[in-house]
Amino acid sequence: MPDIDMDFDSRYRDQMIRYCAERYGRDHVAQIVTFSQIKARAAVRDAARVLGYPYAVGDKVAKAMPPLIMGRDTPLEFCFTKNPKYEAGYSQAGELRDMVATDPVAAEVVEVAKGLEGLRRSDGIHAAAVVITKEPLTEYLPIQRKPESGQDPDDAPVVTQYEMNGVESLGLLKMDFLGLRNLDVIEDTLEMIGQTQGHDVDIDRVDLDDDATYELLQRGDTIGVFQLESTPMRSLMRSLGPTSFDDVAALVALYRPGPMEANMHNDYADRKNGRQAVSYLHPDAEDILSETYGLMIYQESMMRVAQKFAGYSLADADSLRKACGKKIREVMAKEKVKFIDGCETTGYGTDIGEEWWAIIEPFADYAFNKSHSYGYGFVAYQIAWLKAHYPVEYLAALLTSVKSSLEKAAVYLNECRIMGIDVVVPDINEARVDFHPVPDLTDSDSLGRIVFGLSAVRNVGEALVELILEEREANGPYEDFIDFIERVDYQVLNKRTIESLIKAGAFDSLGHPRKGLLQVHEVLIDRTVASRKEHDLGVATLFGDLGDEPTFDDRPTIEPVEFDKMVKLAFEKEMLGLYISDHPLLGYEAALGRRCDVTVGALEEQADGAFLRVGGVVTNLQKKWTRKGDLMAIFELEDLEGSVEVMVFPRTMNEHGHKLIDDSIVVVRGRYDKKDEIPKFICQDIEVFDSTQVSDTAPVRIQLPALAHDPRVLDELKGLLRDHPGEADVYLHLDDRQVIRLPDTFRADTSRGLVAHLRVLLGPDAVIV
Numbered sequence: 001m002p003d004i005d006m007d008f009d010s011r012y013r014d015q016m017i018r019y020c021a022e023r024y025g026r027d028h029v030a031q032i033v034t035f036s037q038i039k040a041r042a043a044v045r046d047a048a049r050v051l052g053y054p055y056a057v058g059d060k061v062a063k064a065m066p067p068l069i070m071g072r073d074t075p076l077e078f079c080f081t082k083n084p085k086y087e088a089g090y091s092q093a094g095e096l097r098d099m100v101a102t103d104p105v106a107a108e109v110v111e112v113a114k115g116l117e118g119l120r121r122s123d124g125i126h127a128a129a130v131v132i133t134k135e136p137l138t139e140y141l142p143i144q145r146k147p148e149s150g151q152d153p154d155d156a157p158v159v160t161q162y163e164m165n166g167v168e169s170l171g172l173l174k175m176d177f178l179g180l181r182n183l184d185v186i187e188d189t190l191e192m193i194g195q196t197q198g199h200d201v202d203i204d205r206v207d208l209d210d211d212a213t214y215e216l217l218q219r220g221d222t223i224g225v226f227q228l229e230s231t232p233m234r235s236l237m238r239s240l241g242p243t244s245f246d247d248v249a250a251l252v253a254l255y256r257p258g259p260m261e262a263n264m265h266n267d268y269a270d271r272k273n274g275r276q277a278v279s280y281l282h283p284d285a286e287d288i289l290s291e292t293y294g295l296m297i298y299q300e301s302m303m304r305v306a307q308k309f310a311g312y313s314l315a316d317a318d319s320l321r322k323a324c325g326k327k328i329r330e331v332m333a334k335e336k337v338k339f340i341d342g343c344e345t346t347g348y349g350t351d352i353g354e355e356w357w358a359i360i361e362p363f364a365d366y367a368f369n370k371s372h373s374y375g376y377g378f379v380a381y382q383i384a385w386l387k388a389h390y391p392v393e394y395l396a397a398l399l400t401s402v403k404s405s406l407e408k409a410a411v412y413l414n415e416c417r418i419m420g421i422d423v424v425v426p427d428i429n430e431a432r433v434d435f436h437p438v439p440d441l442t443d444s445d446s447l448g449r450i451v452f453g454l455s456a457v458r459n460v461g462e463a464l465v466e467l468i469l470e471e472r473e474a475n476g477p478y479e480d481f482i483d484f485i486e487r488v489d490y491q492v493l494n495k496r497t498i499e500s501l502i503k504a505g506a507f508d509s510l511g512h513p514r515k516g517l518l519q520v521h522e523v524l525i526d527r528t529v530a531s532r533k534e535h536d537l538g539v540a541t542l543f544g545d546l547g548d549e550p551t552f553d554d555r556p557t558i559e560p561v562e563f564d565k566m567v568k569l570a571f572e573k574e575m576l577g578l579y580i581s582d583h584p585l586l587g588y589e590a591a592l593g594r595r596c597d598v599t600v601g602a603l604e605e606q607a608d609g610a611f612l613r614v615g616g617v618v619t620n621l622q623k624k625w626t627r628k629g630d631l632m633a634i635f636e637l638e639d640l641e642g643s644v645e646v647m648v649f650p651r652t653m654n655e656h657g658h659k660l661i662d663d664s665i666v667v668v669r670g671r672y673d674k675k676d677e678i679p680k681f682i683c684q685d686i687e688v689f690d691s692t693q694v695s696d697t698a699p700v701r702i703q704l705p706a707l708a709h710d711p712r713v714l715d716e717l718k719g720l721l722r723d724h725p726g727e728a729d730v731y732l733h734l735d736d737r738q739v740i741r742l743p744d745t746f747r748a749d750t751s752r753g754l755v756a757h758l759r760v761l762l763g764p765d766a767v768i769v
Helices: 010-024 040-050 055-063 084-091 094-102 104-116 164-169 181-197 211-219 231-240 245-254 257-261 264-272 283-292 299-310 314-325 329-345 350-365 370-389 391-401 406-419 462-475 481-487 495-504 514-537 565-576 589-593 600-605 650-659 711-723 754-762
Strands: 004-009 029-037 120-132 143-145 158-160 173-180 422-424 436-439 448-451 611-625 631-638 643-648 665-673 680-688 700-703 725-728 730-733 739-741
Touching: 004 010, 004 181, 004 370, 010 029, 010 120, 010 173, 010 181, 029 164, 040 055, 040 104, 055 094, 055 104, 094 104, 120 164, 164 173, 173 181, 181 370, 181 391, 181 436, 211 231, 211 370, 231 245, 231 264, 231 600, 245 257, 245 264, 245 370, 257 264, 283 299, 299 314, 299 329, 299 350, 299 370, 314 329, 329 350, 370 391, 391 406, 391 436, 391 448, 406 422, 406 643, 481 514, 495 514, 495 565, 514 565, 589 611, 600 611, 600 643, 611 643, 631 650, 643 650, 650 680, 700 754, 711 725, 711 754
Parallel strands: 004 173, 029 158, 422 448, 643 680, 700 730
Antiparallel strands: 029 120, 120 173, 143 158, 436 448, 611 631, 611 665, 631 643, 665 680, 730 739
16 A cells, blocks of 8 residues: 655644544544664663763763764664675774774673664654554554543544554555644745735745746755755755756755765756756667656656666556665665566666666665655745745744744844845834734835744743733834833733843833843832832822823933943843844854854764864853863854854863853864764864954055966965965055955965065065055
């Protein structure tokens, strides 16, 4: 029985399961159990713990294991013995083998861990899979109730006791009901468009030949676009230059391990744009592969090749597809013999059979079927269309969808900055519960702004936000802070809540500076609450008669004083989790980038163990003492694209620890470690970024003599400038009339001996002072 996969707005997935139970009978529908296994790294840590060793012992052995290969762990057994399936993992397990060979404790831990690896740790409910049976479930398989803590078992979901493969082996209908967050975002965006623009958009009938959408895709401006937002994917899009919906669907299928192993993603881009000739392994393949420029990128293409060249029946070709789709390499090995023999039988010969198989075999790692690619491609296109035509509404919905993930929110916040969309602090008169779009509907170049949601402010729950909004909608905007505390429900006037709103900038639009308001807000609240209660009880004051509203004549004045920029931003980040009104790096990002190898956001694309320089702001700095009494530090390094945890061990801490201050800008050189689930950066050197030099540095003027036109001398000059990156513009004086300003990538630092090196290379008069 084939699987049926269906994606839903994640908020309605439970409703779909309930519908199936009501439609087919509650004794015919169940969710499918999953069994979590002890993986290699966890087995090592567990083994060390049960053997009584300190945590550091198991952690050390676990970190010596090879990183995930295409998302798969390398079993301990195949870290020590070669296996064709785990060749890459074996080659990267040299450190582990050396450790086991030289350290008896490590050898003991690994030996015990081998016995633990693969055992089932616990059971749960599959995130998507549901089984539907013709007869009652108990006619086919055992079932159980899976109540959550404190839940009545009668209300708990019905779950199978056989896992997914067992259910499939019984020939039962398995359906995957997937909750896709991107569908939530589309729905929310459409609702926001109706509110802001006053018209409805039928996203299911979107124009598939929209120029603005294809321009966006060709530029690779697809941060936040389903399936298309990774850095390598955006690079591929710029190379491919999609011009049709077929190209979008092909992108979804191409950026997968199978086609990429055969370099099909680059070949497709080159063939589409005439950089490579379109060729076919055999002329008879043209009918099958012409729409994909001679490349086999879909499972259906593979099936048709198997039918045409190896004489497979449709059922046999589908079995081959299943073997590829399920990554069953053992079955693939048997299919190879059958396929090549089939090519010989049909008259095409074993040689072409071997060539076809060399392309088909990598599909075992993962290949999309065409319907899946076009379905996901359509969702990707819909989102790209929304981003191209309604960017403010789309990004507001996107930010709301990731509000619990600050890492992703930071990426999308930076995308707003790049697009020229202002994301502003949660304005008490404009903000709603979640991110709220305010598009510019005039003919100006501004796209508009997005207002941060009040519920995102620390110590401000949704219940309090609803009270604030209810009063605002009933009686109009708040005129000032006094008007606010006079009108809102007493529950809102919690000093901790109001302090958080002030630090987050919620009252900025009322003309109150944050520092001045923080100094007096407690007194204002105390006197307001007391006076309101007196008024409610009918008590007249010395300064006023009873009226409709209480009067306050003894309230202190809000002084016009404000925090320094960094203090203000630090409070803002404390309350919102992100820098919103400004960012310590804004204005310095280009200068900082010249000192770094990659941005924090691009780290995930780097290899494990890579030595790199990364720059950003120091946040969440924690200094700790090791068991030996040595000082170390852990902090988050944040740039405009994201953040990464940085570990500073004692030896580095002794030399560079004094440079670590919260909210300072630094460049960290070190090793990227992605062996654990949460990647880390191991610091080896710290350089404090001096922002004062960015705009105040005098330019470097170089008199270029005739001999410098020698390519060797020019190469040495380039090398010198690259070895001394800084903020000084560099000008080349070729003669009295001709002066060239070098690109920003060659800006230089003159404080570390550059001038002397230039004079040695080009002569004593080379640098014009």
